Amino acid sequence: MRFEEFQEFRQRQLGASSSLLDAAETNVYRALAPLRPEPPTDTTTVHRCDLARAWLRRFELPEEWSGHAMICRGVRHGLGVVFPWLRAGQARLWLPSDVYPVYFELARAAGLEPLSYPTLPAPALPPSSADHRAEYLLLANPSKPLGRYLSDAECAAVMSWLRESPTRRLLIDSVYDLGAPFAAGTRRLLDTGRAVLLHSVTKGWLWPRTFGVVLLGPAHADLAEAFRADPPTPAQLMLADRLLTEHADVPRQVGDELTARAGRLFEQLPADVLGAIPPASRTSPGNYFFPVGIPAETLQREYGVLAVPVSVFGRSDWPGSILTSLSDAFTRTPTVTRTH
Template identity: 80%
Template sequence: MRFDAFQEFRQQQLSASASLLDAAETNVYRALAPLRPSPPTDVGPVYRCDLARAWLRRFELPEEWSGHALVGRGVRHGLSVVFRWLHTQQAKLWLPSDVYPVYFELAGAAGLAPASYPTLPAPALPQSPADHRPEYLLLANPSKPLGRYLSDAECAALTAWLRVSPHRRLLIDSVYDLGAPFAPGTRRLLDTGAAILLHSVTKGWLWPRTFGVVLLDPGHTDLADAFRADPPTPDQLRLADHLLTEHSDLPRQVADDLAARAERLFERLPDDVLGAIPTASRTCRGNYFFPVDIPAQTLQHEYGVLALPVSAFGDSSWSGSVLTSLTDALGPTTAVAR
């Protein structure tokens, strides 16, 4: 069941049974709306180079990298630019099959025909041999709906995958990383010199499609030109400066709220269901996706828990499902009222 079809199904099921625990809400902006900051009131100019340096400082990355920290309008925008460039290079692209259907939509719009690899119940890297073509593999760290960061072994496997060919590169979507600096696995992969990092204010500051940075490796000068030719608007730049300077602590607040919601979810889950969630997902701070090795239909009919089927995220042969902790019933107001 694809995402849109599931949303319709979800509303029908919740309307039919008030006793169902809704563990299938995915809209973090609606759930955390009280935390979202207001836009700035000042109208002064803000420059992309200053924002790039501010972003690097926040994530404890070398300021001399500012020349290849390209400012854009978020991860979707960044991927659109990268994918169009990959099409001109006749590159091969690998996408996770069960993370985010929009990845495939963006690739298709750019004229690419991507291959795929699964991430559930654990990432399984492609094993096909390298050839003369540029080859790029997109991953998310942390990954949804896996609900955790890459392990040391997975980072080692990705590094080994890169070593097979000088034409291989990684694209790292770090939008769900609410910490600063970035996770050790992300920094380890950046240190290979063969990774492009994409980040935005979408999750940490709750402002989607506004501002992001794509950190290129130094060799991508023509790709850098494509970003410079497609900048954010002045209003978006002012908003980004406002978020980074006046609301620098917001990602920590978002992580705190999400951690509290996760604990409330765990308290309400039957022991069998809680035990089927991997420990790494349960303990990943700021996570709100929890894979569980129980089919969604079983969760609903035997445990009274409404979960997302894996098919809502894309193609998967895994028989489990995904829980979320964003429903209003798990929010702070409800918790105080009880």
Template identity: 75%
Template structure:
């Protein structure tokens, strides 16, 4: 089921059965709107080179990389610049097929015919042998909706994949990494010298499509001109400076707010469903996606939990589903609730809602 179709389905389900636990909201900007910093009032001039250096300093990356740190309007804009270049050099491109449908849309718009690999219930790297073409594999770390950082073994497998051929490279989407410096796995992949890192203020500061950085490698030096010819607006540059210098603590606040929401979700889940949530996902900072190896239909019909079917994220052979912690019921003041349990979880959850005096609008 595609995203738009699922949203219609979700609205109908919640309207017809308000006792459902809504674990299918995906709009993090609406959920965390009070944390989003206001744009700056000062219209002063900001230079891209200064922002690139400020970004490198925040993430503890070498200052001499400033010539490789291309200022962009975010990861989507970054990929929208990288993908046409990959088409021009006739690159072979691998995308995660169950992460973010926009990856494939951007690739096809650039004339690419990407192949895919699965990430759910765990990443499986492509086994196709290398040839003499440039070859790029896109990954996210943390990976969503997997809901966790890549493990040491998975990062080692990626390093081995790259080292099998001098033509292989990685594209790392780090937008969900709310920490500084970046995760150890991301830094390990960067150390291969074969990775392009894409980052933005989209998730950490809740400002989508405004500012990001694409950290190029030596093999992508020809891309610098394309980024310099298509910069963010002066207003976006000023916003970025404000976010990095005046609101540097916001990503931590976002991570804390999401951790609190996750705990409220877990308190509402039947024991069997909670037991299916992987420990790594429960402890990943800033996570709000929680895959479980239970079909969405089963969750809805047997446990009273409305989850995202995996098809919302792309093609997948996996039969599980994904829970989220962004619904209003998991916000700062959702009211007390008790965890339903056993086969009677749905009825128990409805009783808990009524006993807590929770209005239906808190769910719908």
């Protein structure tokens, strides 16, 4: 079931049954709208180089990397610049099959024919290749809808995958990382010198398609000009400056609210369903996606819980489904706890 089809299905199901627990809202911007900062009303000139340094300082990365920190309009825009570059270099691209269908849409629009690997119920890295083409693996950390950061063992496996060939590189989507600095696993992968990091204000500040940074690795200097030729608007740069300075605490507030909502979801879930969520996903800070090894149809029929089918996130052979903690049912502590 595609995303748009599921949205229609969800509305029909909720309209037909007032007792159904809605654990299938996916729009974080709507759910947390009161936390989103207002745009500035004045007009000031903001330079990309200053924003790059401010971003590096926030995430405790060396300011001398500012020449590699490319200012863009978000992760989608960043990939929209990187993917054509990969196509020109005839690189092989591996995408997670069950994270974000837009990855595939952007890759195909750039003329690539991406390969895929699964992340549910745990990431399974692609096999060794028969040739020595440049090879890029896109991963998200934290990974959605897996709902957690890569483990130490998984990071070690990614680093081992890199070492198998000098032509291998990483693309790391860190948009769901609400903390500063970035997660230890992300920093370990950056330290290999073979990763491109993509980040934006989409989740932490609830401003999608506005501002982001693509931190290039040493092998990607010729990508810089493509980013410099396609910058955000002056209004977007000014908003980004305000978000990073006057609203620096918003990602923490977003994370705290998401953690609170997750707790309210857990309080309302039947014990069998709660027990089927992996502990690492239940305890990951600021997480609002929770994989559960029970099909969505079973959750609705036997437990009265509306979940998101895995197919909404892409192709997957895993039989489980995804719960979310964003609906209005989790905005305050419930008065009734469901038991089955």
